Amino acid sequence: MLTYVNDSQYGIPRKCPCGGSIINEVSRKEENDTVPGKRFFTCKNYEEEIERLTKRVVEAEEVMLETTKLSREMERLEEKVQSLCEQVEYLTVHVGRLEKVCFD
Ligand SMILES: [Zn+2]
Numbered sequence: 001m002l003t004y005v006n007d008s009q010y011g012i013p014r015k016c017p018c019g020g021s022i023i024n025e026v027s028r029k030e031e032n033d034t035v036p037g038k039r040f041f042t043c044k045n046y047e048e049e050i051e052r053l054t055k056r057v058v059e060a061e062e063v064m065l066e067t068t069k070l071s072r073e074m075e076r077l078e079e080k081v082q083s084l085c086e087q088v089e090y091l092t093v094h095v096g097r098l099e100k101v102c103f104d
Pocket of ligand 1: 017018019
């Protein structure tokens with residue numbers, strides 16, 4: 001907390017550490033607001049940063065959804081491969097029997 005107190009001695013900064021300019025704001029009256037009209041400041045890049053992060057979250061959610069779909073598809077394909085292996089085994093046994101009948 002000492003660093004906050006120390007920073008407050010310099011007032012509102014002119015530039016954000018990210019390089020963006022500072023916007024001075026006053027909070028609107030909200031329900032249950034104990035300090036209406038309080039002043040605060042944000043970085044000009046704040047909205048863009050929130051927008052960029054929101055976009056990344058949406059992209060990550062799409063990837064997660066796609067991963068779930070691919071996982072289900074893989075399970076379905078594995079079952080199909082298993083079924084095909086059983087059919088090949090069955091046919092191999094029958095071919096063996098037919099070869100014995102025909103060529104022995
Ligand atoms: Zn900034």
